[in-house]
Amino acid sequence: MNTHAWPTVFGGGESERTRGGCPSPCGLDVTRMLGEDCTASRQWCHADIISTVEFNYSGDLLATGDKGGRVVIFQREQENKSRPHSRGEYNVYSTFQSHEPEFDYLKSLEIEEKINKIRWLPQQNAAHFLLSTNDKTIKLWKISERDKRAEGYNLKDEDGRLRDPFRITALRVPILKPMDLMVEASPRRIFANAHTYHINSISVNSDHETYLSADDLRINLWHLEITDRSFNIVDIKPANMEELTEVITAAEFHPHQCNVFVYSSSKGTIRLCDMRSSALCDRHSKFFEEPEDPSSRSFFSEIISSISDVKFSHSGRYMMTRDYLSVKVWDLNMESRPVETHQVHEYLRSKLCSLYENDCIFDKFECCWNGSDSAIMTGSYNNFFRMFDRDTRRDVTLEASRESSKPRASLKPRKVCTGGKRKKDEISVDSLDFNKKILHTAWHPADNVIAVAATNNLYIFQDKIN
């Protein structure tokens, strides 16, 4: 990626509410958008925190889920010949409440409505389908457009009130009239009661008929049409829970081989399983683990090696894992060690004690590939996110914040200074804000468009045209 053509910002935008303008939502309440000064009343709350971001297969739609159980879908505007410099911008297309908080009466535990993951299905007709999941229940949502309305019913009048059948003297054929576009979301399937533990991943199979859902100890295989049963394909629950040593942290189907999936663990290992070998894939086909130098082992070693995300490359030849301090690229043909290791924020290694005390060491960062698998991206703290170019071996740190994201401005690379003299524009490790975490990022499947979730704000960045 050419560093001179760094993504153009389509973020922030408290002053831009033009048609087709900045889609990025304001962290402040509506009155700020209208120009009033509400710096004192930052009225966003826990529910607004974005918990997942996902582009669909074409990249025309971008879905976000939040802690309040809501889904917001953005759609890319068609390129406009009269405004050639405004590349397809993303505007709100649909929003709906996907999950509600529930109460598990048996265990007296509440079930959060937070959306853990959204995964799109490939488009097969005019409607769009996505799977969204909270800790316990997966739902298949259909998002469809309605731009016509029937008028001239016989049995009811224009208000919808029923007509007296005895007063009807003539029959007419209703006609379809255009109406303002309405986007409707309806739940088509609800896949419930299959997970004792908390769902961390869902992944649609390349067969487009099945998908998997993974919780801390088990992985289930579902058919998209069937909600009353699922097959358990991985079960790592020990007979005696005292013997529990690791949990499943993420799982994903191979992008092309419908019989292959991987799952990662809290011990930093990845297992690749082949569903053709047996019904219960407790025995892996491949086991990926980087050897560790025993003399460097510390109290923190296992915690920071826990994998928070695993993603296959689009090619299907590689997979990427994210642990606390790094991103690793693995060749599926080599189990002994990764082929690439990229340091995300190595300067945090000397802060592990504090990060353990404030629980940040347990933060789960995600990672993603670009469409051509030549670059990877992941988030960090202080609203920083990192991009690594695998071809040129260059990397960059960028910031997703209102102050540094004026619309149509280029993002300036950031640098963290680890000690000694702090240069101008650098930020020292001790000044980093660990409450500003970028856990969720997404890359358009084909273009250089990225979506970055910074707490309750969504930033969409695009490459400069020229």
Add this chain to the structure above:
Amino acid sequence: SEHSMHPWSLQLSIPNNLEEMEDKVTSPEKAEEAKLKARYPHLGQKPGGSDFLRKRLQKGQKYFDSGDYNMAKAKMKNKQLPAAAPDKTEVTGDHIPTPQDLPQRKPSLVASKLAG
């Protein structure tokens, strides 16, 4: 913090020989480990290795019963929305939780601000 409730970390291969550990404080990670042990001297001495993992499996707000939960929800509907509410530690085990003990949760009946 909740680190009295993280005995999972105790199952890591912490050197039995404390002197060996003190000698090796050259790496930043080991230096951090020494710092942690200085602050929490009892780390590494509690029995039960998988408590942390089991706590992770059980994550979620625990209420005394469903009546308690419903009362807490009802009280929350009448209150002002707070700024980002930090997650509180679990209220369980020591006493019966009351709605006052519980962190505020806003019911998700309002549309997302992302939707404009």
